[in-house]
Amino acid sequence: MRTRKLKAGVIGLGMGRNHAAGYAAHPKCELFAVCDADRGRAQEAAEKYGARHILRDWRKLLAMEELDLVSIAVPNYLHARMTIAALRAGKHVLCEKPMATRLADAEAMVRAARRAGKRLMINMSYRFDPLQQELHRRILRGDLGDLYYAKSHYTRRHGTPGRPGSWFMSKRKAGGGPSVDLGVHAYDLVWWHLGSPRPTWVLGGMFGELLPRRLGAVGSRDNVDDLACAMVRFATGQVIFFEASWEGHQPGHQGFEIYGAKAGASCRDWESNLKMTIHSDDRRGRPVDRPLKAPRRRTSAYRHFVDACLDPEMPMLASGEECIHVARVLDALQRSQKTGRAVRV
Ligand SMILES: NC(=O)c1ccc[n+]([C@@H]2O[C@H](COP(=O)([O-])OP(=O)(O)OC[C@H]3O[C@@H](n4cnc5c(N)ncnc54)[C@H](O)[C@@H]3O)[C@@H](O)[C@H]2O)c1
Incomplete structure (x- = not known):
């Protein structure tokens, strides 16, 4: 021993x-x-x-x-x-x-x-939140039926990390703005819940409307995106839409909606006070919304x-072998932005 x-x-x-x-x-x-x-x-x-x-x-x-x-x-x-x-x-x-x-x-x-x-x-740390673990357990048990679509949002109104000049705002040092910093969590969470299917196509868009202007005003030449979004299609027919922003004239929104044949799940506020709800219909077809309770057993990455x-x-x-598929989607998002087309993953 x-x-x-x-x-x-x-x-x-x-x-x-x-x-x-x-x-x-x-x-x-x-x-x-x-x-x-x-x-x-x-x-x-x-x-x-x-x-x-x-x-x-x-x-x-x-x-x-x-x-x-x-x-x-x-x-x-x-x-x-x-x-x-x-x-x-x-x-x-x-x-x-x-x-x-x-x-x-x-x-x-x-x-x-x-x-x-x-x-x-x-470190896909968000997967280890007790409520994400509990939802995943229920998905594997079949409570939601086949999952076919998910939307995921990790947007902040004013939430750029670091100061101008920090590595976060350098394309070379960070690899991108919120597309890689927050988008990685937004996409990975729902992708994992949907059963880690193999992506086939990505159509993405990236914007730098607010941050480059702010950086320019203080003499910085850094030019990372401040908002990105993408639609990802899978060989299974499933689709994920995700978006991520550090800056934007909208209230920030952190959460997702997952659509299943038997029930759906929605998640809110994972940066502050995460809430998870299961949505289904009762026998008469009336909507039923049940908050999910966190299990006692805790884990961490x-x-x-x-x-x-x-x-x-x-x-x-979240092994390297698994997460390489997430890296391929983030790379395809950047290629889609460059070419203006949907790109093969
Ligand atoms: N999983 C998550 O939820 C999560 C949350 C926050 C940050 N992160 C990631 O963690 C990483 C670090 O982010 P952070 O917010 O801590 O950044 P940070 O800039 O606050 O900290 C980075 C640290 O690395 C040190 N460092 C830099 N170069 C070094 C070198 N050559 N040798 C030794 N130390 C060096 C710096 O001195 C600094 O203390 C990033 O990849 C970021 O994306 C992940």
């Missing part, structure tokens, strides 16, 4: 603080090392979550033989480089979303995991990832 705890390292201590907390809370894992170019951030996380080692150089962290698994929670353009290096160093990897800034890099990450025989998970590293046979949610 295994007695030794797995040792975890985290690179990037913004969002990475959640990873550190998740590893520290797992009974079979310990937070061993944290690394950030900003030493103060790493130090703070180490003190709070009990890491033994604090580093500024990510290559030194990956060279630590004791480490079993690593979280990559740095700006998007560093995901592929660090993930591939970590896999080559024999570590399991939990990488933040979006996978990479270019599709070819995301594909290289999946190949590197296959070659290394190590786990690669992408970090807990799930550690469990998957401990048990090589355990099916893992």
Whole structure:
């Protein structure tokens, strides 16, 4: 029986603080090392979550033989480089979303995991909300019947992350604006609920109406989108429409509607106070709306990832192999915007 705890390292201590907390809370894992170019951030996380080692150089962290698994929670353009290096160093990897800034890099990450025989998970953290887990359980049980259409929205009125000049607003460093930052969650959640079907066509649109003007006013030449939308068709005949914005003259809206042959599901406000409702008809055809209650049992992406590293046979949610299909859709959205046409995935 295994007695030794797995040792975890985290690179990037913004969002990475959640990873550190998740590893520290797992009974079979310990937070061993944290690394950030900003030493103060790493130090703070180490003190709070009990890491033994604090580093500024990510290559030194990956060279630590004791480490079993690593979280990559740095700006998007560093995901592929660090993930591939970590896999080559024999570590399991939990990488933040979006996978990479270019599709070819995301594909290289999946190949590197296959070659290394190590786990690669992408932090599709929203899937682990207890209500999303409960809805998914009911979908698998057949409560909603066959699912055929979903709409998903992750829009903010004023919600651009970072300041002008930050990596979030650089196309090269982020790979895009809300299309990749929020769109990845909006699309992934409903795609997962719909059974992860294989996409065939994407028709998308991207806009930069408000943000480039604001950035230009402060002398920045960054030019990422501030709103994006896409319709995705699948070989199964299913369709998903999703939209994401950081800025827009509309109230923000975070949620989805899923249409099933027996019942539908709607989700509201996943950024603040998530509510989920199941919609169906009673025997007389009258509409019935039932709020879904969260189960007592809680999990998290970090807990799930550690469990998957401990048990090589355990099916893992949001693996690199699975999420590459999400990366292909985001790439197709950008190609559709460039060509003005629906594009094959
Ligand atoms: N899954 C989610 O729900 C979720 C939520 C927020 C952010 N994210 C993702 O997490 C990642 C980080 O986002 P953030 O909001 O924490 O950004 P951030 O800019 O706040 O933090 C990034 C950290 O990485 C550090 N860093 C940068 N380059 C480094 C290097 N070469 N070596 C070591 N450290 C380095 C920075 O000093 C900084 O502390 C992004 O990919 C983002 O998309 C995911």
